[in-house]
Amino acid sequence: MERFTISEESTADDLIPIAMSIHAMLYQLPITARSRANPGVRVEGGRVIDRNYSGPVLEEVLQENRTIKKTPRSGTYRGIPVIVAPIQDTAGTAIGAIGVVDISGIFDLAGLMEHRQAILRQIGGGETPSPEPPARKGGP
Numbered sequence: 001m002e003r004f005t006i007s008e009e010s011t012a013d014d015l016i017p018i019a020m021s022i023h024a025m026l027y028q029l030p031i032t033a034r035s036r037a038n039p040g041v042r043v044e045g046g047r048v049i050d051r052n053y054s055g056p057v058l059e060e061v062l063q064e065n066r067t068i069k070k071t072p073r074s075g076t077y078r079g080i081p082v083i084v085a086p087i088q089d090t091a092g093t094a095i096g097a098i099g100v101v102d103i104s105g106i107f108d109l110a111g112l113m114e115h116r117q118a119i120l121r122q123i124g125g126g127e128t129p130s131p132e133p134p135a136r137k138g139g140p
Contacts, residue, residue, distance in 0.1 A: 004017060004018075006018070006035070006087060006095070006096060007035065007089075007095060008035055008036040008037050008089075008093075008095040008096065009035060009036075009037045009038060010035040010037075010038065010040075010095075010096060011035070011038050011040075012034075012038070012039065012040050012041040012048075012051040012052065012053070013051070014035075015033040015034070015035070015040050015041050015096070015098075016041050016043075016048060016051075018033065018098070019031045019032075019033045019040075019041050019043045019048075019098070020043060020048075022098070022100070023043045023044075023046070024046075026100060028044075028045060028046055029100050029101050029103065030042070030043065030044045030077070030100065030101050030119070030123065031043045031044075031098065031099070031100055032053055032055055032058060032077075032084075032098070032099045032100075033058075033087075033096065033097065033098040033099070034053065034054050034058050034062075034096060034097060035087075035095060035096040036062055036094065036095050036096060039052045039053055039054045040053050040054065040058070040096070041053055042076065044123060053076075055072065055075040055076060055077060055099070056072050056073075056074055056075050057070060057072050057075075057077075057082055057084045057099060058084055058097045058099055059097075060084075061084045061085065061086050061094065061097040061099075062086070062094050062096070062097050065086050065088070065092075065093070065094040066086065067083065067084065067085040067086070068083070068084050069081070069082070069083045069102055069104075070082065076123060077101065077122075077123070078122075079122065080101055080118075080119055080122060080123075081101070081102040081103075082099050082100065082101055082102050083099060083100055083102040083104070084097050084098065084099030084100075085097065085098060085099070101119055103115065
Protein backbone atom coordinates (compact mmCIF):
# COMPACT_ATOMS: atom_id res chain seq x y z
CA MET A 1 0.00 0.00 0.00
CA GLU A 2 1.31 3.42 -0.98
CA ARG A 3 1.48 6.04 1.77
CA PHE A 4 1.78 9.81 1.52
CA THR A 5 3.30 11.83 4.33
CA ILE A 6 3.28 15.61 4.43
CA SER A 7 6.07 17.29 6.37
CA GLU A 8 7.88 20.62 6.49
CA GLU A 9 10.29 19.13 3.93
CA SER A 10 7.67 17.84 1.48
CA THR A 11 8.39 18.46 -2.18
CA ALA A 12 6.04 19.52 -4.95
CA ASP A 13 5.67 15.86 -5.92
CA ASP A 14 4.52 15.06 -2.37
CA LEU A 15 1.86 17.79 -2.53
CA ILE A 16 0.51 17.08 -6.03
CA PRO A 17 -2.06 14.40 -5.02
CA ILE A 18 -3.65 16.73 -2.44
CA ALA A 19 -3.54 19.77 -4.72
CA MET A 20 -5.10 17.84 -7.61
CA SER A 21 -7.90 16.51 -5.38
CA ILE A 22 -8.80 19.97 -4.09
CA HIS A 23 -8.53 21.35 -7.64
CA ALA A 24 -11.05 18.76 -8.85
CA MET A 25 -13.45 19.42 -5.96
CA LEU A 26 -13.40 23.17 -6.57
CA TYR A 27 -14.30 23.02 -10.27
CA GLN A 28 -10.67 23.45 -11.33
CA LEU A 29 -10.03 26.70 -9.52
CA PRO A 30 -6.27 27.33 -9.39
CA ILE A 31 -4.58 25.66 -6.40
CA THR A 32 -1.11 26.34 -4.99
CA ALA A 33 0.75 24.58 -2.19
CA ARG A 34 4.23 24.47 -0.69
CA SER A 35 5.99 23.13 2.38
CA ARG A 36 8.00 25.23 4.79
CA ALA A 37 11.36 24.03 3.41
CA ASN A 38 10.62 23.62 -0.30
CA PRO A 39 8.83 25.37 -3.15
CA GLY A 40 5.68 23.60 -4.14
CA VAL A 41 3.10 23.18 -6.86
CA ARG A 42 0.71 25.29 -8.93
CA VAL A 43 -2.27 23.49 -10.49
CA GLU A 44 -4.55 25.02 -13.12
CA GLY A 45 -6.82 23.66 -15.81
CA GLY A 46 -6.60 20.07 -14.59
CA ARG A 47 -2.82 19.86 -14.75
CA VAL A 48 0.35 20.76 -12.89
CA ILE A 49 1.67 24.05 -14.27
CA ASP A 50 4.67 24.54 -11.96
CA ARG A 51 6.61 22.17 -9.65
CA ASN A 52 8.83 24.92 -8.23
CA TYR A 53 6.18 27.37 -7.06
CA SER A 54 5.92 29.82 -4.22
CA GLY A 55 3.90 32.97 -3.82
CA PRO A 56 3.84 35.89 -1.41
CA VAL A 57 0.67 34.79 0.39
CA LEU A 58 1.87 31.18 0.78
CA GLU A 59 5.03 32.56 2.38
CA GLU A 60 3.07 34.97 4.60
CA VAL A 61 0.85 32.13 5.85
CA LEU A 62 3.95 30.05 6.71
CA GLN A 63 5.34 32.97 8.74
CA GLU A 64 2.09 33.88 10.51
CA ASN A 65 0.58 30.37 10.82
CA ARG A 66 -2.94 31.58 10.10
CA THR A 67 -5.42 31.60 7.23
CA ILE A 68 -5.14 34.74 5.12
CA LYS A 69 -7.65 36.13 2.61
CA LYS A 70 -6.19 38.93 0.52
CA THR A 71 -5.40 40.23 -2.93
CA PRO A 72 -1.65 39.90 -3.53
CA ARG A 73 0.26 42.88 -4.91
CA SER A 74 2.86 40.69 -6.59
CA GLY A 75 3.32 37.21 -7.96
CA THR A 76 1.35 35.06 -10.38
CA TYR A 77 -2.00 35.95 -8.79
CA ARG A 78 -1.33 39.69 -8.43
CA GLY A 79 -4.65 41.52 -8.24
CA ILE A 80 -6.71 38.33 -7.79
CA PRO A 81 -8.28 37.55 -4.39
CA VAL A 82 -6.88 34.38 -2.81
CA ILE A 83 -7.38 32.44 0.40
CA VAL A 84 -4.45 30.49 1.83
CA ALA A 85 -4.44 28.27 4.92
CA PRO A 86 -1.60 26.65 6.84
CA ILE A 87 -1.03 22.90 6.86
CA GLN A 88 -0.25 22.25 10.52
CA ASP A 89 1.45 19.41 12.32
CA THR A 90 0.02 17.89 15.53
CA ALA A 91 1.71 20.63 17.58
CA GLY A 92 -0.03 23.33 15.52
CA THR A 93 3.12 24.48 13.71
CA ALA A 94 2.74 25.53 10.08
CA ILE A 95 4.63 22.96 8.01
CA GLY A 96 3.10 24.01 4.71
CA ALA A 97 0.45 26.16 3.11
CA ILE A 98 -2.23 25.60 0.50
CA GLY A 99 -4.19 28.25 -1.37
CA VAL A 100 -7.00 28.78 -3.84
CA VAL A 101 -8.40 31.69 -5.81
CA ASP A 102 -11.06 33.18 -3.49
CA ILE A 103 -14.50 33.34 -5.08
CA SER A 104 -16.39 33.59 -1.78
CA GLY A 105 -17.34 37.20 -2.50
CA ILE A 106 -18.92 36.39 -5.85
CA PHE A 107 -22.56 35.50 -5.48
CA ASP A 108 -24.13 35.68 -8.92
CA LEU A 109 -23.30 33.38 -11.82
CA ALA A 110 -22.69 36.24 -14.26
CA GLY A 111 -20.20 37.80 -11.85
CA LEU A 112 -18.51 34.42 -11.34
CA MET A 113 -18.09 33.90 -15.08
CA GLU A 114 -16.78 37.46 -15.53
CA HIS A 115 -14.20 36.93 -12.77
CA ARG A 116 -13.30 33.46 -14.09
CA GLN A 117 -12.45 34.87 -17.51
CA ALA A 118 -10.43 37.71 -15.94
CA ILE A 119 -8.51 35.19 -13.83
CA LEU A 120 -7.81 32.97 -16.83
CA ARG A 121 -6.59 35.96 -18.85
CA GLN A 122 -4.32 37.15 -16.04
CA ILE A 123 -2.68 33.78 -15.36
CA GLY A 124 -2.23 33.05 -19.04
CA GLY A 125 -5.05 30.56 -19.50
CA GLY A 126 -6.66 32.64 -22.22
CA GLU A 127 -10.30 32.31 -23.08
CA THR A 128 -11.85 28.90 -22.59
CA PRO A 129 -15.35 27.91 -23.64
CA SER A 130 -17.90 27.58 -20.89
CA PRO A 131 -19.24 24.06 -20.37
CA GLU A 132 -22.71 23.38 -21.68
CA PRO A 133 -25.37 23.45 -18.94
CA PRO A 134 -26.88 20.05 -18.16
CA ALA A 135 -30.08 19.23 -20.06
CA ARG A 136 -33.19 19.64 -17.94
CA LYS A 137 -35.72 16.84 -17.75
CA GLY A 138 -39.36 17.65 -17.92
CA GLY A 139 -40.88 21.09 -18.47
CA PRO A 140 -39.47 24.54 -17.74
